Amino acid sequence: MTPKNILVIVRQSPYSSILSAATLDIVLTAAAFEQTLTLIFMGEGVLHLLSSQDSKASGLKNISKALPSLELYEVDQVFVEKDALKERNLKTENLVMRPDTLSLSQIAETIEKADQVFNF
Amino acid sequence: MQSFTLVVYGSPDTQAASTAYNFAQALLKAGHQIYRLFFYQDGVFNACSFNTPPQDEENLPASWQTLIQEYDLDAVVCVASALKRGIVNDAEAERYDLAASNLRKGFEISGLGQLIDGVIQSDRVINFLP
Numbered sequence: 711m712t713p714k715n716i717l718v719i720v721r722q723s724p725y726s727s728i729l730s731a732a733t734l735d736i737v738l739t740a741a742a743f744e745q746t747l748t749l750i751f752m753g754e755g756v757l758h759l760l761s762s763q764d765s766k767a768s769g770l771k772n773i774s775k776a777l778p779s780l781e782l783y784e785v786d787q788v789f790v791e792k793d794a795l796k797e798r799n800l801k802t803e804n805l806v807m808r809p810d811t812l813s814l815s816q817i818a819e820t821i822e823k824a825d826q827v828f829n830f
Numbered sequence: 831m832q833s834f835t836l837v838v839y840g841s842p843d844t845q846a847a848s849t850a851y852n853f854a855q856a857l858l859k860a861g862h863q864i865y866r867l868f869f870y871q872d873g874v875f876n877a878c879s880f881n882t883p884p885q886d887e888e889n890l891p892a893s894w895q896t897l898i899q900e901y902d903l904d905a906v907v908c909v910a911s912a913l914k915r916g917i918v919n920d921a922e923a924e925r926y927d928l929a930a931s932n933l934r935k936g937f938e939i940s941g942l943g944q945l946i947d948g949v950i951q952s953d954r955v956i957n958f959l960p
Contacts (some may be wrong), residue, residue, distance in 0.1 A: 740948075
């Protein structure tokens with residue numbers, strides 16, 4: 711069976727809900743099933759990628775640490791919304807990994823190409 | 831006719847869960863097939879058998895059970911989400927030495943792989959997030 715194009719979009723800020731951890735679990739499980747995965751961080755979601763996160767005091771897991779290892783699981787299609795970085799005065803150097811940036815219209819194209827979208 | 835997997839992320843008190851239930855009913859009425867219901871995160875509370883709401887309120891978990899049994903649906907509860915929230919079947923209750931089990935009839939506990947299998951096997955996957 712041909713693998714499906716699964717697109718996972720992260721729009722919520724980290725630590726705002728348990729969804730961040732759930733998102734990562736879905737991505738890793740889909741990768742284990744050898745599906746074609748694309749991960750896009752949009753809006754507040756780009757904060758997931760911020761380096762120098764310290765979640766110790768909150769008692770919540772620091773998910774940013776796990777993100778660079780996504781490549782090991784062959785999730786290499788990781789993108790970040792260009793405008794969302796700009797609006798927050800962030801550069802890719804501030805992030806735990808160096809994902810390519812996408813414009814909103816490129817994100818729209820990616821959504822169109824996907825077989826299944828998980829929008830968190 | 832299309833096949834669907836519905837993913838429920840909200841507890842029975844959320845609109846996400848009741849919309850998912852109404853959508854499931856509508857799908858079946860329209861002759862579509864539900865490949866799987868997958869209950870994830872707080873959605874696992876839909877599979878609890880201990881909830882006893884006031885008489886003038888709907889008991890959504892009981893409604894799910896009726897629907898699942900009537901149409902012989904595959905209803906899967908994510909094991910990690912369930913254990914974390916205290917939803918257990920007999921086997922898990924015994925394994926963790928818990929006072930009782932509370933998984934509703936019709937539901938089964940399994941892994942997140944069943945969600946991805948749903949993505950692979952069904953025509954459409956619909957997510958119901960609170």
